[in-house]
Amino acid sequence: MTKINRFGNMMPSEEQKRRPYLLDRTPFQIAGNLYYVGNEWCSSHLIDTGSGLILLDVPCASGLPGLLYNIDYLGFHIRDIRYIIVSHAHTDHFGCVNALVHRTHAKTFLGAVDAQDMREHADRMEAMNQNLGVYNETFSPDVELQDGDIIELGNTRIRCVFTPGHTVGVMSHFWDMQYKGKTIHVGIYGGAGFGSLSRKALEKNGLPLSMQQTFLSSIDKVWNEPVDLMLGNHPFHNDVYQKYMRRCRGEEEPFIDPTEWHRYLQELRDCYSEFLKLSDEEIERMYASSQLQAYYDGCFESDGGEGEDTPGECDRVS
Numbered sequence: 001m002t003k004i005n006r007f008g009n010m011m012p013s014e015e016q017k018r019r020p021y022l023l024d025r026t027p028f029q030i031a032g033n034l035y036y037v038g039n040e041w042c043s044s045h046l047i048d049t050g051s052g053l054i055l056l057d058v059p060c061a062s063g064l065p066g067l068l069y070n071i072d073y074l075g076f077h078i079r080d081i082r083y084i085i086v087s088h089a090h091t092d093h094f095g096c097v098n099a100l101v102h103r104t105h106a107k108t109f110l111g112a113v114d115a116q117d118m119r120e121h122a123d124r125m126e127a128m129n130q131n132l133g134v135y136n137e138t139f140s141p142d143v144e145l146q147d148g149d150i151i152e153l154g155n156t157r158i159r160c161v162f163t164p165g166h167t168v169g170v171m172s173h174f175w176d177m178q179y180k181g182k183t184i185h186v187g188i189y190g191g192a193g194f195g196s197l198s199r200k201a202l203e204k205n206g207l208p209l210s211m212q213q214t215f216l217s218s219i220d221k222v223w224n225e226p227v228d229l230m231l232g233n234h235p236f237h238n239d240v241y242q243k244y245m246r247r248c249r250g251e252e253e254p255f256i257d258p259t260e261w262h263r264y265l266q267e268l269r270d271c272y273s274e275f276l277k278l279s280d281e282e283i284e285r286m287y288a289s290s291q292l293q294a295y296y297d298g299c300f301e302s303d304g305g306e307g308e309d310t311p312g313e314c315d316r317v318s
C-alpha cells in the first residue's frame with residue numbers, strides 16, 4: 001500500500017469539485033454534546049452547549065447544503081447557531097460563514113493575526129475563494145482572538161491557543177466535555193498542512209522563511225496539552241469516518257484515545273521534516289495528485305455504499 005501523507009495533497013477529485021454533494025455523508029454524534037457535521041473533505045463540528053449551538057469550522061460554500069442537511073438530520077435547528085469559530089483563514093474552513101450569518105446572525109470568531117492578514121491580502125484571499133468553487137466569501141469576524149482567549153457559551157468553555165505556521169494566525173482549540181460522568185479533554189490542532197511552507201510558496205505569499213521554524217514551535221507549544229479526544233479540521237487528520245465505522249461494528253469508544261494527540265503531532269513533525277528536505281521539483285511532484293481517494297479506500301466497505309445513509313444502530317443519536 002502506498003503511504004498516505006495526510007498533510008499533503010488531499011484535494012477533492014475533479015468529479016467531486018463539479019458535484020460537491022458527492023463529498024457528503026451522514027453526520028453522527030462523536031460523544032456527549034459533540035457532533036460531526038462535516039463532509040469527506042472538511043470537518044465541521046457542532047457543540048450543543050445547552051444555550052445554543054457552536055459550529056467549529058464550516059466548509060466551502062459548495063458544502064453548505066450538505067452542512068445544513070447534516071445539522072437538520074441530527075435534530076438541531078440552524079437558527080440556534082450562536083457562535084461560528086473559524087480555525088484559520090483558509091476558504092475550506094470559512095467559505096460559507098457569510099451565508100450562515102445572513103440567516104442566523106451568529107457571532108463569528110477568528111484569530112486576530114489571520115483577520116488582519118485577510119484584510120491586508122484581499123486579492124490573495126479572493127483568488128483562493130475562487131479556486132475553491134463558487135460563492136465562497138471572505139468574512140469579517142466579530143471577535144478577533146488573541147492567544148489564551150476563552151470562548152464561553154452554555155456548558156462549553158473553549159480555550160484558544162495561537163499556533164501559527166499553516167497560516168500566520170492559526171488558532172488551536174481545547175475544552176473539557178462532561179461525558180458518562182467523566183471529564184474528557186477535547187483538542188483540535190488548528191492547521192496542519194504544510195504545502196504553504198515551501199520556500200516557493202512563502203516567497204509567493206510574501207512571508208519570511210522563518211515561518212518554517214514557526215510551524216515547528218507551534219507543535220511544541222501544544223505538545224503537552226492533555227487530549228483524550230482529538231478532533232481534526234479535516235476528517236483525514238483524525239480518521240473520523242474510520243472511527244465511526246469501527247463504532248458501527250461494535251467498538252465502544254473509538255473517538256476517545258488519549259494516545260492519539262502525540263501520535264498525530266509526531267507524525268506531523270516527521271512528515272514535515274521529510275518535506276523540508278525535498279527540492280522544489282520533488283515538492284511539485286508530491287502535490288501533483290491527490291491522495292484523498294486512496295485514503296478512503298475500503299473505509300466505507302461495510303456500509304450501504306457511497307453517499308447512502310446507513311440506518312440502524314450506526315446512526316442512533318442518543
Ligand SMILES: [Zn+2]
Pocket residue numbers: 088090166191193
Ligand atoms: Zn488550511
